[in-house]
Amino acid sequence: MNTSVSLEDPHCPHDHSQCVSDALAAAEQVCERAGARLTALRKRVLELVWQSHRPLGAYDLLDTLAREDDRRPAPPTVYRALDFLQEHGLVHRIASLNAFIGCASPEHTHQGHFLICRNCRVAIELEQTLIHPAIAEVAQRMGFAVESETVEIAGLCAHCQEAA
């Protein structure tokens, strides 16, 4: 079993526009394969969620959309776009922050496991950890049908510990 964890530190200086364009390209592919349409609004919402590696709240999203467009989209439309993005694995919902974060690898289905810094609010998605098999095993033993499995681990990121 591969237990490697991709730990890309969002604090490390990097070309974030590359993250965004990679995410948009992956989204186009995922939608095409699913026969779904990445409408202009869905794409715009995804782009906004990807503006940083910090989860973005729905209200912030609505605010930004309202500020940059005089034809403010109705909140239900934006929520539907977020539902769509979630359904296709393009964003994950972080319940503890009531916010959304873009997924860097939407092409394979997976559960969202996150380290979330309570200081800078960066959310680091863990991939291929042992968390999923462990949960699956316990659930199976208890005859429990898992429907969602988002794991949100709160703490301080390396950067914020250093700065403290």
Ligand SMILES: [Zn+2]
């Ligand atoms: Zn980035």
Ligand SMILES: [Zn+2]
């Ligand atoms: Zn993900």
Ligand SMILES: [Zn+2]
């Ligand atoms: Zn931090």
